[in-house]
Amino acid sequence: MDARVKNEGTRLRKRDRREQILFELKLRPHLRISELAEQFAVSTETIRRDFDALAEKGLIDRAHGGASRPHPGQYPTLNERERNQFQERERIGRLAAEWIAPGETLMIDAGSTTQQMARFLAMAGTPCRVLTNSLPIAMLLGGSGAAEVILAPGRYLPTESAVVGEETLEFLARHHVERAVIGATALSRDGVSESVPGFAAIKRVMLAQAKTGMLLILGSKFGVHGFTRAATLGALTSVVADSAPPADLEEALRDNDVEVLLAK
Amino acid sequence: MDARVKNEGTRLRKRDRREQILFELKLRPHLRISELAEQFAVSTETIRRDFDALAEKGLIDRAHGGASRPHPGQYPTLNERERNQFQERERIGRLAAEWIAPGETLMIDAGSTTQQMARFLAMAGTPCRVLTNSLPIAMLLGGSGAAEVILAPGRYLPTESAVVGEETLEFLARHHVERAVIGATALSRDGVSESVPGFAAIKRVMLAQAKTGMLLILGSKFGVHGFTRAATLGALTSVVADSAPPADLEEALRDNDVEVLLAK
DNA sequence: ATCAAAATGTGGCCATAGCAACATTATTCT
């Protein structure tokens, strides 16, 4: 029964405390010395020494009164990509958010570009009902107060901060919305493709359950082929991008009645 | 003077400066007021005002001497309560985590104490399968790599960073686990009670679907009656607390074969 | 150009953080 009794009671030791600091830093971008001192019930000087030691190894970045994680993002996948072409994603997200009408029902796919759209949607305070498989999007939109957010169930995928799997698909398939907003890793004449395992199916179901399908995608992904095809061009209603697609893709989009919206 | 001329040579205006601040935040996790003041050639007070305005909209998180990007949701309302009796919650969480055997299947309720347990579970790297309705717990345990996390569906409740509602209940009811770990706002001879609307039902279902039920609760909540009764004492297997319950409660617990585990 | 409102700067004052030297407490080793 009570087989494993480990470090009961005693205060955390140096190593554990520093490990914990690094761990907390993955959850929040910034930690304050005073807060940590209180949490660990140690003096601020001790935390300061921890910070100095960790900063020495390049594991954290010091700041007045606290520390944050270092630029070479420890954050798995999302943050690295988030850093890339941030302005482009932001422009796409802003434009896409402008197309959402108050009161609309939406499914929003997990991804860095769709997350940008969620940010602008939250900022604008557009009242809407959103079904998503992305935890950051749920928290962003739900926190704004304007949107009602339904989260899909599923296996949590830490690299994408989203849920995937059978449960997710089955749940989405039980709902119907006016608009699906998805991202993708590539767009070509053959359709939308996706390289994250399990995400292609989600995008496919979202498009199937929505009256209109909106794809948010960076211009740099035009013409590229991803790992799995998520949908054909016919499943889309509109594409929001930061640059115009090449001629052949544009023609294919036109043939499928897909409207192209250019951000800025 | 210059009618429509942009701002060449001239200093950035408020809007541009704030936009720039937000952009820089995407590149670095933390900005210092003094650095920004120098960079924009404005006084620190101006940057401070920018920060205040941006923080008001939730676009940044303030810190002493600087600001960082807001971590999506994560600690909205939870943070206030988390600060309260942090050490007690931590002790309870640590002890509870030690009782989880490798390979166990769990349901974990949303709440600040259960979140502490999740932290220690993640730190210990105990392999287990977890079903939860709390987004922070999902991210904590999922990010650790050791646990497989299934998130329940439902309406997102920003104040608790968790999902609730019919969908949540129905999903939980379809699963069975070895252990349910729940928190509560009160514990008396009459049972476990809860004041957050919608949470009582979730705790009840979790307990019903688990072979053993573990309640994590602060000693200060002994004997108090909450708004809704979530469960009778008979539904519990063990209680983890930071102080011993009063005599009458202890007796009632013993009558129901509920083990009391004292954290330090 | 003129005026009102907004934005920004300045200086005084207090709170918090940083730092270093030394004291105290834990931990480890034999």
Place this chain on the structure above:
DNA sequence: AGAATAATGTTGCTATGGCCACATTTTGAT
């Protein structure tokens, strides 16, 4: 157990940040 050593706490001081009230400059509209 007791000494050696590492870790942490304390104290006193300085530097920096936060904040308020008010002065000054800039902006926008007429």
